Amino acid sequence: MASVKARKNKAGSFLEGRGYTRADWDAVSDNPEMTEEELKELRPFREVFPDLAASIDRKLSGRPKSDNPKQAISIRLDQEVIDRFKAGGEGWQSRINEALRKAVGL
Secondary structure, eight states: OHHHHHHHHHTTOOOTTSSOOHHHHHHHTTOOOOOHHHHHHOOOHHHHOHHHHHHHHHHHSOSOOOSSOOOOOOOOOOHHHHHHHHTTOTTHHHHHHHHHHHHTTO
8 A cells, every 4th residue: 555655656646744745845846857958967966066975975984994893793691691791781792892801811
């Protein structure tokens, strides 16, 4: 049933609850479709706005890469051990890592 609504929306009918109001829809509903000539003139965002694209990439890249990144592994621990570390609140995995570092002399 959702696919029927999605097809109706693509066909040009208003669909409530998609982040826009009926007034928003009405304000743009009379925009003409692009011509073939206009479509041929379109260029990629990165080509038209290279500085802005680079800025967006930097903001989306997240935290800087670590020189010594941690690795995700699977390990089986006793439930009591997990419960004890989790009881200390957030950061319990880091505390396990620190305990293991001390245990191996790092």
